[in-house]
Structures are given as C-alpha cells and as structure tokens.
C-alpha cells in the first residue's frame with residue numbers, strides 16, 4: 001500500500017498546491033475555517049471504510065460496535081457543546097452537509113407544497129431556505145415547497161420583522177426559517193417565536209454560520225426559542241464538512257420530531273452515514289467545550305468588530321452599520337464599483353473573500369458588495385491589530401479597482417492611455433510604475 005505522493009503524484013501535487021494557497025493567502029471567506037490536525041486525522045482514517053445505515057443499536061449492517069460507540073459519543077458531545085438537556089433535545093449527526101440537513105427537516109415536517117418563509121437570498125439568506133427568482137424556482141426547496149421569502153428593511157439593513165409578521169399572517173406558512181449566510185446581526189428569536197406561534201408554524205434556525213459563536217455563548221441562543229436547529233459543522237464551529245440537526249424531544253404541533261427527522265435523514269434522503277466525518281465532528285465537539293474555544297470565538301467577534309470599525313473610519317458603508325458576529329457586509333455601490341471586480345483584484349493579491357449581493361441590488365449578476373469574515377484568520381492567530389491592517393489592504397484593493405474601472409470605462413481615457421503606452425518614451429522611462 002503506497003502513500004499518496006507515490007500512488008498518485010498528480011492528485012498529491014494538486015493537494016500540495018492547494019495547501020500552499022490556503023496558507024499563503026489571507027482567507028476571509030466568512031463560511032470557511034482551518035480545522036485542526038486532529039480532526040483531519042479522524043476524517044482521513046479507516047472510519048471511511050464502514051457502512052452503518054440506521055442509528056446506533058439499530059443498524060442494517062454487522063460490525064458496527066465501534067461505530068455505534070463513536071456516533072453515541074458524537075451525539076453526547078454535540079448536546080454538551082450547545083449546553084442542551086438530553087431529556088429535552090435530540091440530535092442527528094448524520095446529515096452529509098448543511099443543505100441536505102435543511103431539506104431533511106423540510107421533508108420531515110412538511111408535505112410537498114406546504115408553505116415556508118426564509119430570508120431572501122439577495123438579502124443574506126441561503127439557497128436552501130427556498131430561493132427562487134420571478135422566472136425560476138432555483139433551489140430544490142422552492143421546487144418542492146411554496147416559498148415566500150421575508151426581507152431586510154433596506155433603510156436599516158435589519159430583518160423587517162413587521163413585514164415578516166404581516167406577510168406570515170396572510171401567507172400562513174407552516175415553517176419559518178431564521179438564519180442566514182450573510183447577515184451581520186443576531187436574529188430576534190423571541191419576535192420570530194411570537195410570529196410563528198401566531199400563525200401555527202414551526203420555527204427553525206439554521207445557525208450554520210454562527211454555530212461556533214452559539215456554542216461559546218457569544219451571540220444570542222437560538223435553542224431557547226426554536227423547535228429545530230440545523231447547522232453545518234465546518235464554518236465557525238471549525239469541524240469537518242458536515243451537518244447536524246437538533247430537535248425538541250416533546251412533540252411540536254402534534255409532530256414527533258425525533259422520529260420524523262431521524263426517518264427523513266435515513267431512509268428518507270440518505271444512505272450510509274459518513275463515519276469519518278462523524279469521527280472528525282466528535283473531535284471538534286470535544287474542542288468546542290474547552291476554554292480555548294470560547295476565547296477563540298470571543299476573538300473572532302472582536303476581530304470582526306475591529307475590521308468593521310476600521311472600514312467605517314475609511315469611509316465605507318456597512319450593511320446594518322456594523323456587526324454583532326463574525327462577518328461584515330460592505331456596500332460598495334456608493335463608490336461606483338461592484339463586488340465582483342473587487343473580489344477579482346483582491347484575489348490577485350492573495351486576499352480571498354467573496355462578492356455578495358447587498359439590499360437594493362438591481363442585478364444578482366453584479367452584486368454591489370463584498371462579504372468579509374474573521375473565523376479563518378483568527379484561527380491563524382490574527383488579533384485586532386492584524387484585522388485593522390486587513391481593512392487597510394482591502395482599502396488599497398478597492399482604490400485600485402476604482403482606478404482600473406476609470407481607465408477602461410472612459411473610452412477616450414483608454415485611447416489616450418494606449419497612445420501613451422505606444423510611445424517609445426513610455427517604454428523607455430518609468431513614468432508609470
């Protein structure tokens with residue numbers, strides 16, 4: 001049996017290049033992180049070889065005594081990491097990732113074409129919360145369920161709870177979804193609970209982005225108000241790629257969530273669980289209960305605040321004016337540029353972040369903002385000082401983008417530049433450096 005570099009030099013060399021890219025760049029994508037060596041060791045282990053359809057003690061394959069032990073340990077650690085009473089909350093650690101976890105919840109508690117309300121994607125929501133355009137039902141969620149998104153108040157950048165309440169009263173959804181991919185503030189869970197109760201809907205929180213912050217109690221706790229909480233495991237939680245579903249043990253709206261959700265995961269939508277991921281997740285959830293993890297999450301939030309404050313000092317407009325969590329959303333439209341160009345220019349300088357739509361964007365193809373997250377570089381040891389420097393680097397990139405746009409968009413300017421560039425004078429001197 002050969003090691004990777006010997007067995008497959010091609011793949012081995014791609015991994016080497018990717019590793020170098022990850023470690024040499026400033027990684028600011030809000031949904032990414034660097035997991036630990038211990039987690040990667042578990043993910044790269046023999047656990048990947050085993051089939052174990054079903055739940056611990058109720059498997060469809062033999063040879064699962066250690067896999068049962070592992071999954072039970074992972075479940076226990078998940079409940080402990082989120083400070084949950086095992087009499088009140090149950091967990092399924094088998095979802096393959098965040099989108100499948102969400103779809104599993106929908107199929108568990110809804111009938112096809114039941115109504116749902118999640119935050120609209122251009123306002124920070126996730127595809128799996130029911131995104132559709134006027135022309136097309138884009139995500140599976142909007143194909144199989146009737147989706148009426150709620151939105152932000154564009155003047156404040158905050159969720160428009162009044163409008164959510166009005167719309168929910170008319171639309172009568174069976175499920176309201178809290179949570180987002182690009183929302184820098186906490187959700188108002190008590191208000192959402194009230195709205196859900198008034199219309200007889202389930203309330204679910206998709207805490208994928210902020211689950212590490214929730215575990216460390218540095219943001220509001222969704223478990224106090226929601227019936228179901230889903231998450232990915234690879235973002236601020238810093239585990240392997242995967243998903244989890246937490247559910248109330250007592251029936252909600254007459255539904256036994258435990259059996260409905262467990263059955264939706266398997267046999268409903270998945271086959272054998274990824275035991276190597278469950279192994280890595282158990283390791284991550286042990287770490288998530290440590291004082292170091294709490295300190296890390298506090299630093300994630302302070303770093304993000306330092307970044308936000310510096311950007312405001314530099315004159316930038318932030319959606320909602322700032323941040324309560326691990327990300328900021330910068331509205332670049334006042335500068336006359338878009339997020340796509342800035343993403344590209346910063347990529348050339350090994351600063352990795354992503355273009356993002358901001359409330360009021362006319363086109364989803366040319367989003368007017370960028371999303372910047374602090375979890376990954378905080379894992380690399382960056383503190384407030386370094387995040388202030390990051391804001392300054394981003395500012396330089398934005399200035400270059402503005403200059404470059406002026407150069408190519410004014411055609412007379414471009415002609416002038418081309419004439420200038422064609423002159424020998426230009427080629428022989430260092431007038432443009």
Ligand code: PLP
Nearest residue numbers: 031097098099126180181208232
């Ligand atoms: N939910 C939220 C809020 C997300 O931001 C994401 C991914 O970015 C997901 C779900 C989907 O997770 P995955 O990419 O693991 O399917």
